[in-house]
Amino acid sequence: MFIRFIPALLALANSGFALPTPETKQAPFSSPYAPPKDASVLILGGGVAGIAAAQALAERGVSDFIIVEARHELGGRMMSRAFGAPEKQYAIEVGANWVQGTQAKGGPENPIWKLAKKHHLDTRISSFSNMTTFDETGKVDFTRDVKTAARSYARLTGAAGRRVSRALVDATARGGYSLTGSQPSNAHEMASEYFQFDWEFAQTPEETSWIASSWANNYTFRSDAGGFSDENAMSVDQRGFKTLIQDEAKMFLRKDHKQLRLNATVTEVKYSTEDVVVTLADGTALRADYAICTFSLGVLQHHDVKFTPKLPGWKREAIHSMSMGVFTKIFLQFPEKFWFDTEMALYADRERGRYAVWQSLDHERYFPESGLIFVTVTGAFSKRIEALPDAEVKTEVISILQKMYPNTTIPEPLGFYFQRWHADPLFRGSYSNWPASFLTEHSVNLRATVAESLWFAGEATSMRHFGFLHGAYLEGRDIGSTVAACINGGGCVELEHVDRVKNARPYELL
Numbered sequence: 001m002f003i004r005f006i007p008a009l010l011a012l013a014n015s016g017f018a019l020p021t022p023e024t025k026q027a028p029f030s031s032p033y034a035p036p037k038d039a040s041v042l043i044l045g046g047g048v049a050g051i052a053a054a055q056a057l058a059e060r061g062v063s064d065f066i067i068v069e070a071r072h073e074l075g076g077r078m079m080s081r082a083f084g085a086p087e088k089q090y091a092i093e094v095g096a097n098w099v100q101g102t103q104a105k106g107g108p109e110n111p112i113w114k115l116a117k118k119h120h121l122d123t124r125i126s127s128f129s130n131m132t133t134f135d136e137t138g139k140v141d142f143t144r145d146v147k148t149a150a151r152s153y154a155r156l157t158g159a160a161g162r163r164v165s166r167a168l169v170d171a172t173a174r175g176g177y178s179l180t181g182s183q184p185s186n187a188h189e190m191a192s193e194y195f196q197f198d199w200e201f202a203q204t205p206e207e208t209s210w211i212a213s214s215w216a217n218n219y220t221f222r223s224d225a226g227g228f229s230d231e232n233a234m235s236v237d238q239r240g241f242k243t244l245i246q247d248e249a250k251m252f253l254r255k256d257h258k259q260l261r262l263n264a265t266v267t268e269v270k271y272s273t274e275d276v277v278v279t280l281a282d283g284t285a286l287r288a289d290y291a292i293c294t295f296s297l298g299v300l301q302h303h304d305v306k307f308t309p310k311l312p313g314w315k316r317e318a319i320h321s322m323s324m325g326v327f328t329k330i331f332l333q334f335p336e337k338f339w340f341d342t343e344m345a346l347y348a349d350r351e352r353g354r355y356a357v358w359q360s361l362d363h364e365r366y367f368p369e370s371g372l373i374f375v376t377v378t379g380a381f382s383k384r385i386e387a388l389p390d391a392e393v394k395t396e397v398i399s400i401l402q403k404m405y406p407n408t409t410i411p412e413p414l415g416f417y418f419q420r421w422h423a424d425p426l427f428r429g430s431y432s433n434w435p436a437s438f439l440t441e442h443s444v445n446l447r448a449t450v451a452e453s454l455w456f457a458g459e460a461t462s463m464r465h466f467g468f469l470h471g472a473y474l475e476g477r478d479i480g481s482t483v484a485a486c487i488n489g490g491g492c493v494e495l496e497h498v499d500r501v502k503n504a505r506p507y508e509l510l
Helices: 008-012 048-059 111-118 143-157 159-165 173-179 187-196 210-221 243-250 297-301 313-321 379-386 390-404 440-447 469-489
Strands: 024-026 039-044 065-068 080-083 090-093 098-100 123-125 131-135 232-235 266-271 276-280 285-293 306-308 323-325 327-333 344-348 357-360 372-378 415-418 431-433 454-456 491-493
Touching: 039 048, 039 276, 039 469, 048 065, 048 243, 048 469, 065 285, 080 415, 090 372, 098 111, 098 469, 111 232, 111 243, 111 469, 131 143, 131 187, 131 390, 143 173, 143 187, 143 210, 173 210, 187 344, 266 285, 285 469, 297 313, 297 323, 313 440, 327 379, 327 390, 344 390, 372 379, 390 415, 454 469, 469 491
Parallel strands: 039 065, 039 285, 131 344, 266 306, 285 454
Antiparallel strands: 024 491, 080 090, 098 232, 123 232, 266 276, 276 285, 323 431, 327 372, 327 415, 344 357, 357 372
16 A cells, blocks of 8 residues: 655554555455464564563454564563672673653653563662763763763753754754754763763764654653653662563463464564465474564564565665664673772763763662672674674773773673674664654654555654664554454554655755
């Protein structure tokens, strides 16, 4: 179904409603010669979006579904692991770590926060302003630059961001920063901007849309703009952050486990207007009327799963027009704490983003006397360290700590670990990001149905909440509800797409 883009799409794309089209999928016809179907719906991926979709189906009386998950457990990018010396081990979060935006007084509640409370997750409200600052000379106070960067970010995503969102042409966040008067020129200023921006979006201002960075910020952290709150609740639960989605799944999945296939990697998805056939790595083929694809944007971009026939051009253009960021936490455990007493530290290197943001877990609010600390890198720097052996990365990290503490002998760590998100074929990155070249029509197309039977859901398909757990949850719920309506109604209204995405006006040489 081909349509012309209209402004209403922007409002409707993430409103929780499917956009109607002239044609609907008829009730499936079962030929006596056709292979039997394994389920009405295959849900490809057992992360937040997949579980939310399954829950929406179950609530609407559709229990004939199978969740196909490549890993040994549900949770997707909510991934924890045991870390540390045998006598001092802790569950650390190598993936998603925070409920970002909880609930302001009288405002809407973040659905992930609601689940965290429901399943009694142990969390702490992070205080990112509780910070010590360092550069290559050691401890040095540049908190004034940090505060200036915070004000610049507020201008970028606040009134100025809302004004540009009404314009015809987007700009990069770097352009937005410059237009609002922020132009970092030294290591302290660059590190301060990195902490405000890159540490949130997992990519640089040059790689990010000015308009969409305002959306993502405001629809999550600003209750006066449709978001939740400016709080970030960090999971310290030793069951793992993933517990909230795993325990939620236990409440509606059948006890016989027939609705769940773990350790099942999808290699091919064959689709038509009649059905979907999914082939697994072990050769197993699963057939259903519908499939809800919740693969990460990075997996779709890297062709880790073959689609037959090839996805249409408008869908592929949408997939490859968006960006996949990488957010890497590097964990260390030392025999004892020798570092800052604040929650956070910011290190200003001459190279922007080089081991910049540190968080102490050996803190009274987290795991006192644990010897745990982690540093975060993002984007291209994350991809760089993924290509290096662990020993080389560890040497670099220790050298930064030595610069931060020039008069301290840094001991050999008891433990060292970081997750290689970009290299992992099950993820190919941490979460999506919206570049300036990605138009609202692309977002509509990323979300749109293919051949009536193939549906898509995940944080990347959320126009308002891309890059966030609550985006994945809300998208999964919405698509699951829509597919349930298709099944219960004997037919399906397809989500529309834009056949040809155009600029506001053509580029011409003057």
